[in-house]
Amino acid sequence: MSILTDISENLQRGKAKIVKELVQQAIDQGIPVREILEDGLLAGMSVIGEKFKNNEVFVPEVLVAARAMNMGASLLKPLMAEAGVQASGKVCIGTVKGDLHDIGKNLVKMMMEGKGLEVVDLGTDVPPEKYIETAKEQGCQVICCSALLTTTMGVMEEVVKQAETAGIRDHVKIMVGGAPVTDTFCKQIGADCYTPDAATAADAAVALCKGA
Numbered sequence: 001m002s003i004l005t006d007i008s009e010n011l012q013r014g015k016a017k018i019v020k021e022l023v024q025q026a027i028d029q030g031i032p033v034r035e036i037l038e039d040g041l042l043a044g045m046s047v048i049g050e051k052f053k054n055n056e057v058f059v060p061e062v063l064v065a066a067r068a069m070n071m072g073a074s075l076l077k078p079l080m081a082e083a084g085v086q087a088s089g090k091v092c093i094g095t096v097k098g099d100l101h102d103i104g105k106n107l108v109k110m111m112m113e114g115k116g117l118e119v120v121d122l123g124t125d126v127p128p129e130k131y132i133e134t135a136k137e138q139g140c141q142v143i144c145c146s147a148l149l150t151t152t153m154g155v156m157e158e159v160v161k162q163a164e165t166a167g168i169r170d171h172v173k174i175m176v177g178g179a180p181v182t183d184t185f186c187k188q189i190g191a192d193c194y195t196p197d198a199a200t201a202a203d204a205a206v207a208l209c210k211g212a
Ligand code: B12
Pocket: 059, 098, 099, 100, 101, 102, 103, 104, 105, 107, 108, 144, 145, 146, 147, 148, 149, 150, 151, 175, 176, 177, 178, 179, 180, 193, 194, 195, 196, 197, 198, 199, 201
Protein backbone atom coordinates (compact mmCIF):
# COMPACT_ATOMS: atom_id res chain seq x y z
CA MET A 1 0.00 0.00 0.00
CA SER A 2 1.34 3.44 -0.84
CA ILE A 3 1.90 5.86 1.99
CA LEU A 4 -0.80 8.16 0.56
CA THR A 5 -3.42 5.39 0.63
CA ASP A 6 -2.25 4.63 4.13
CA ILE A 7 -2.83 8.27 5.13
CA SER A 8 -6.31 8.25 3.56
CA GLU A 9 -7.33 5.02 5.28
CA ASN A 10 -6.02 5.99 8.71
CA LEU A 11 -7.75 9.37 8.38
CA GLN A 12 -11.04 7.59 7.67
CA ARG A 13 -10.51 5.57 10.85
CA GLY A 14 -9.78 8.77 12.79
CA LYS A 15 -6.23 7.72 13.72
CA ALA A 16 -4.93 11.27 14.13
CA LYS A 17 -1.53 10.40 15.62
CA ILE A 18 -0.75 7.84 12.90
CA VAL A 19 -1.92 10.24 10.18
CA LYS A 20 0.43 12.90 11.53
CA GLU A 21 3.35 10.45 11.58
CA LEU A 22 2.59 9.25 8.05
CA VAL A 23 2.33 12.81 6.73
CA GLN A 24 5.73 13.58 8.27
CA GLN A 25 7.17 10.43 6.64
CA ALA A 26 5.69 11.45 3.29
CA ILE A 27 7.25 14.92 3.62
CA ASP A 28 10.61 13.33 4.54
CA GLN A 29 10.37 11.05 1.49
CA GLY A 30 10.06 14.14 -0.69
CA ILE A 31 6.49 13.49 -1.86
CA PRO A 32 5.10 16.81 -3.17
CA VAL A 33 2.88 18.67 -0.66
CA ARG A 34 0.04 18.89 -3.18
CA GLU A 35 0.04 15.07 -3.57
CA ILE A 36 0.06 14.46 0.18
CA LEU A 37 -2.85 16.87 0.55
CA GLU A 38 -4.95 15.75 -2.42
CA ASP A 39 -4.23 12.01 -2.68
CA GLY A 40 -3.82 11.41 1.06
CA LEU A 41 -5.76 13.76 3.35
CA LEU A 42 -8.44 15.15 1.03
CA ALA A 43 -9.02 11.72 -0.53
CA GLY A 44 -9.76 10.28 2.93
CA MET A 45 -11.95 13.20 3.95
CA SER A 46 -13.89 12.94 0.73
CA VAL A 47 -14.72 9.26 1.44
CA ILE A 48 -15.93 10.26 4.92
CA GLY A 49 -17.95 13.14 3.44
CA GLU A 50 -19.75 10.79 1.04
CA LYS A 51 -20.41 8.23 3.79
CA PHE A 52 -21.77 10.98 6.06
CA LYS A 53 -24.08 12.15 3.28
CA ASN A 54 -25.36 8.58 2.88
CA ASN A 55 -25.80 7.99 6.62
CA GLU A 56 -23.09 5.30 6.63
CA VAL A 57 -21.08 7.18 9.29
CA PHE A 58 -22.27 9.69 11.86
CA VAL A 59 -21.16 12.85 13.69
CA PRO A 60 -18.56 11.20 16.01
CA GLU A 61 -16.77 9.50 13.09
CA VAL A 62 -16.71 12.74 11.11
CA LEU A 63 -15.31 14.63 14.09
CA VAL A 64 -12.45 12.17 14.64
CA ALA A 65 -11.66 12.03 10.92
CA ALA A 66 -11.68 15.83 10.77
CA ARG A 67 -9.36 15.94 13.75
CA ALA A 68 -6.95 13.58 11.96
CA MET A 69 -7.23 15.75 8.85
CA ASN A 70 -6.36 18.86 10.86
CA MET A 71 -3.37 17.16 12.53
CA GLY A 72 -1.99 16.12 9.13
CA ALA A 73 -2.77 19.45 7.51
CA SER A 74 -1.00 21.34 10.31
CA LEU A 75 2.31 19.85 9.09
CA LEU A 76 1.56 20.79 5.49
CA LYS A 77 0.34 24.34 6.05
CA PRO A 78 3.78 25.99 6.37
CA LEU A 79 4.96 24.13 3.25
CA MET A 80 1.92 24.95 1.15
CA ALA A 81 2.74 28.62 0.54
CA GLU A 82 6.23 27.61 -0.66
CA ALA A 83 4.77 24.93 -2.93
CA GLY A 84 2.23 27.38 -4.32
CA VAL A 85 -0.81 25.32 -3.32
CA GLN A 86 -3.74 27.71 -3.59
CA ALA A 87 -6.82 27.33 -1.40
CA SER A 88 -9.83 26.74 -3.63
CA GLY A 89 -11.59 29.71 -2.04
CA LYS A 90 -12.09 31.66 1.17
CA VAL A 91 -15.20 31.71 3.34
CA CYS A 92 -16.16 32.89 6.81
CA ILE A 93 -18.51 30.95 9.05
CA GLY A 94 -20.23 31.59 12.35
CA THR A 95 -23.30 30.81 14.43
CA VAL A 96 -25.58 33.84 14.47
CA LYS A 97 -26.09 36.30 17.30
CA GLY A 98 -27.95 34.88 20.30
CA ASP A 99 -27.13 31.29 19.35
CA LEU A 100 -24.42 29.21 21.03
CA HIS A 101 -24.86 25.90 19.17
CA ASP A 102 -21.63 25.14 17.35
CA ILE A 103 -21.39 21.40 16.76
CA GLY A 104 -22.95 21.61 13.29
CA LYS A 105 -21.04 24.79 12.43
CA ASN A 106 -17.76 23.10 13.37
CA LEU A 107 -18.60 20.09 11.22
CA VAL A 108 -19.36 22.31 8.26
CA LYS A 109 -16.08 24.15 8.82
CA MET A 110 -14.12 20.91 8.94
CA MET A 111 -15.72 19.54 5.79
CA MET A 112 -15.03 22.82 4.00
CA GLU A 113 -11.38 22.72 5.08
CA GLY A 114 -11.34 19.11 3.91
CA LYS A 115 -12.34 20.39 0.47
CA GLY A 116 -9.37 22.77 0.46
CA LEU A 117 -11.21 25.98 1.35
CA GLU A 118 -9.67 28.55 3.70
CA VAL A 119 -12.21 29.06 6.50
CA VAL A 120 -12.33 32.02 8.89
CA ASP A 121 -14.17 30.80 11.99
CA LEU A 122 -16.06 33.60 13.73
CA GLY A 123 -17.31 31.33 16.50
CA THR A 124 -20.78 31.64 18.01
CA ASP A 125 -23.08 34.57 18.88
CA VAL A 126 -21.87 36.45 15.81
CA PRO A 127 -23.59 39.82 15.09
CA PRO A 128 -24.47 40.55 11.43
CA GLU A 129 -21.92 43.35 11.16
CA LYS A 130 -19.10 40.95 12.10
CA TYR A 131 -19.79 38.72 9.05
CA ILE A 132 -19.82 41.76 6.77
CA GLU A 133 -16.68 43.32 8.26
CA THR A 134 -14.80 39.99 7.98
CA ALA A 135 -15.91 39.33 4.39
CA LYS A 136 -14.78 42.83 3.39
CA GLU A 137 -11.50 42.87 5.28
CA GLN A 138 -10.44 39.31 4.52
CA GLY A 139 -11.84 39.00 1.00
CA CYS A 140 -14.20 36.09 1.69
CA GLN A 141 -16.20 34.89 -1.32
CA VAL A 142 -18.87 33.28 0.84
CA ILE A 143 -20.45 34.12 4.22
CA CYS A 144 -21.84 31.03 6.00
CA CYS A 145 -24.41 31.47 8.76
CA SER A 146 -25.52 28.70 11.09
CA ALA A 147 -28.57 28.84 13.40
CA LEU A 148 -30.16 26.15 15.56
CA LEU A 149 -32.91 28.17 17.18
CA THR A 150 -36.10 29.40 15.55
CA THR A 151 -35.60 32.57 17.58
CA THR A 152 -32.18 33.31 16.01
CA MET A 153 -32.85 32.34 12.37
CA GLY A 154 -34.05 35.88 11.70
CA VAL A 155 -30.52 37.23 12.21
CA MET A 156 -29.64 35.66 8.84
CA GLU A 157 -32.02 38.05 7.07
CA GLU A 158 -30.21 40.92 8.76
CA VAL A 159 -26.89 39.58 7.41
CA VAL A 160 -28.31 39.64 3.86
CA LYS A 161 -29.64 43.20 4.35
CA GLN A 162 -26.36 44.48 5.81
CA ALA A 163 -24.40 42.89 2.95
CA GLU A 164 -26.60 44.85 0.55
CA THR A 165 -26.14 48.09 2.47
CA ALA A 166 -22.37 47.55 2.61
CA GLY A 167 -22.31 47.15 -1.19
CA ILE A 168 -20.76 43.64 -1.15
CA ARG A 169 -23.86 41.68 -2.10
CA ASP A 170 -22.95 41.39 -5.79
CA HIS A 171 -19.67 39.58 -5.14
CA VAL A 172 -20.15 37.82 -1.77
CA LYS A 173 -22.51 34.84 -1.64
CA ILE A 174 -24.47 34.00 1.51
CA MET A 175 -25.06 30.41 2.63
CA VAL A 176 -27.43 29.49 5.45
CA GLY A 177 -27.98 26.29 7.41
CA GLY A 178 -28.81 24.63 10.71
CA ALA A 179 -31.63 22.31 11.77
CA PRO A 180 -34.56 24.79 11.59
CA VAL A 181 -33.40 26.39 8.33
CA THR A 182 -35.02 25.36 5.03
CA ASP A 183 -34.60 26.12 1.35
CA THR A 184 -37.86 28.08 1.44
CA PHE A 185 -36.52 30.22 4.29
CA CYS A 186 -33.26 30.75 2.39
CA LYS A 187 -35.15 32.05 -0.66
CA GLN A 188 -37.50 34.11 1.49
CA ILE A 189 -34.64 36.10 3.07
CA GLY A 190 -32.76 36.48 -0.22
CA ALA A 191 -29.74 34.29 0.71
CA ASP A 192 -27.97 32.35 -2.05
CA CYS A 193 -27.75 28.79 -0.85
CA TYR A 194 -29.08 26.36 1.75
CA THR A 195 -27.94 22.77 2.19
CA PRO A 196 -29.03 20.32 4.89
CA ASP A 197 -25.67 18.87 5.95
CA ALA A 198 -21.95 19.49 6.21
CA ALA A 199 -20.86 17.45 3.19
CA THR A 200 -23.29 19.14 0.79
CA ALA A 201 -22.45 22.51 2.38
CA ALA A 202 -18.76 21.99 1.54
CA ASP A 203 -19.54 21.00 -2.06
CA ALA A 204 -21.83 24.01 -2.47
CA ALA A 205 -19.24 26.41 -1.03
CA VAL A 206 -16.58 25.16 -3.43
CA ALA A 207 -19.02 25.65 -6.32
CA LEU A 208 -19.91 29.17 -5.13
CA CYS A 209 -16.22 30.08 -4.80
CA LYS A 210 -15.66 28.89 -8.39
CA GLY A 211 -18.51 31.18 -9.41
CA ALA A 212 -20.81 28.32 -10.44
C1 B12 B 1 -26.42 20.05 21.65
C2 B12 B 1 -27.58 20.99 21.87
C3 B12 B 1 -27.40 22.07 22.75
C4 B12 B 1 -26.06 22.35 23.42
C5 B12 B 1 -25.15 23.06 22.41
C6 B12 B 1 -23.68 22.66 22.57
C7 B12 B 1 -22.87 23.16 21.42
N1 B12 B 1 -21.61 23.42 21.71
O1 B12 B 1 -23.32 23.30 20.30
C8 B12 B 1 -26.51 23.26 24.60
C9 B12 B 1 -26.77 22.39 25.80
C10 B12 B 1 -25.52 24.36 25.00
C11 B12 B 1 -27.84 23.81 24.09
C12 B12 B 1 -28.45 24.96 24.56
C13 B12 B 1 -29.70 25.38 24.19
N2 B12 B 1 -30.56 24.74 23.37
CO1 B12 B 1 -30.04 23.22 22.28
N3 B12 B 1 -29.85 21.60 21.38
C14 B12 B 1 -28.83 20.80 21.21
C15 B12 B 1 -29.26 19.57 20.37
C16 B12 B 1 -29.51 18.42 21.32
C17 B12 B 1 -28.30 19.10 19.30
C18 B12 B 1 -27.84 20.15 18.30
C19 B12 B 1 -26.70 19.58 17.48
O2 B12 B 1 -25.53 19.83 17.79
N4 B12 B 1 -27.00 18.74 16.47
C20 B12 B 1 -26.00 18.03 15.68
C21 B12 B 1 -25.47 18.91 14.55
C22 B12 B 1 -24.42 18.12 13.77
O3 B12 B 1 -26.55 19.21 13.69
P1 B12 B 1 -26.83 20.69 13.15
O4 B12 B 1 -26.38 21.68 14.12
O5 B12 B 1 -28.24 20.74 12.66
O6 B12 B 1 -25.85 20.86 11.90
C23 B12 B 1 -25.96 20.15 10.70
C24 B12 B 1 -26.84 20.82 9.65
O7 B12 B 1 -27.89 21.58 10.19
C25 B12 B 1 -25.90 21.59 8.80
N5 B12 B 1 -25.52 22.96 9.16
C26 B12 B 1 -25.30 23.50 10.36
N6 B12 B 1 -24.90 24.76 10.26
C27 B12 B 1 -24.85 25.06 8.95
C28 B12 B 1 -24.48 26.22 8.27
C29 B12 B 1 -24.53 26.26 6.89
C30 B12 B 1 -24.14 27.50 6.18
C31 B12 B 1 -24.99 25.11 6.17
C32 B12 B 1 -25.09 25.19 4.71
C33 B12 B 1 -25.33 23.94 6.85
C34 B12 B 1 -25.26 23.92 8.22
O8 B12 B 1 -24.73 20.80 8.82
C35 B12 B 1 -24.57 20.19 10.11
C36 B12 B 1 -23.92 18.84 9.93
O9 B12 B 1 -24.60 18.02 9.05
C37 B12 B 1 -30.57 20.12 19.71
C38 B12 B 1 -31.63 19.05 19.40
C39 B12 B 1 -31.46 18.48 18.03
N7 B12 B 1 -31.72 17.20 17.93
O10 B12 B 1 -31.12 19.16 17.08
C40 B12 B 1 -31.07 21.13 20.76
C41 B12 B 1 -31.91 22.31 20.31
C42 B12 B 1 -31.35 22.93 19.05
N8 B12 B 1 -31.74 23.25 21.42
C43 B12 B 1 -32.82 23.89 21.71
C44 B12 B 1 -32.93 24.86 22.76
C45 B12 B 1 -34.33 25.42 23.00
C46 B12 B 1 -31.81 25.28 23.49
C47 B12 B 1 -31.79 26.32 24.60
C48 B12 B 1 -32.64 27.57 24.36
C49 B12 B 1 -32.21 25.59 25.88
C50 B12 B 1 -32.39 26.48 27.10
N9 B12 B 1 -33.64 26.63 27.47
O11 B12 B 1 -31.44 27.01 27.60
C51 B12 B 1 -30.29 26.65 24.73
C52 B12 B 1 -29.91 27.84 23.83
C53 B12 B 1 -28.55 28.35 24.10
C54 B12 B 1 -28.20 29.35 23.04
N10 B12 B 1 -28.35 30.63 23.32
O12 B12 B 1 -27.79 28.97 21.96
C55 B12 B 1 -33.98 23.50 20.81
C56 B12 B 1 -34.31 24.55 19.76
C57 B12 B 1 -35.81 24.72 19.60
C58 B12 B 1 -36.10 25.69 18.54
N11 B12 B 1 -36.93 25.26 17.62
O13 B12 B 1 -35.64 26.79 18.52
C59 B12 B 1 -33.48 22.11 20.27
C60 B12 B 1 -34.02 21.76 18.87
C61 B12 B 1 -33.93 21.03 21.32
C62 B12 B 1 -35.45 20.91 21.39
N12 B12 B 1 -36.01 19.95 20.71
O14 B12 B 1 -36.08 21.67 22.06
N13 B12 B 1 -28.35 23.00 23.11
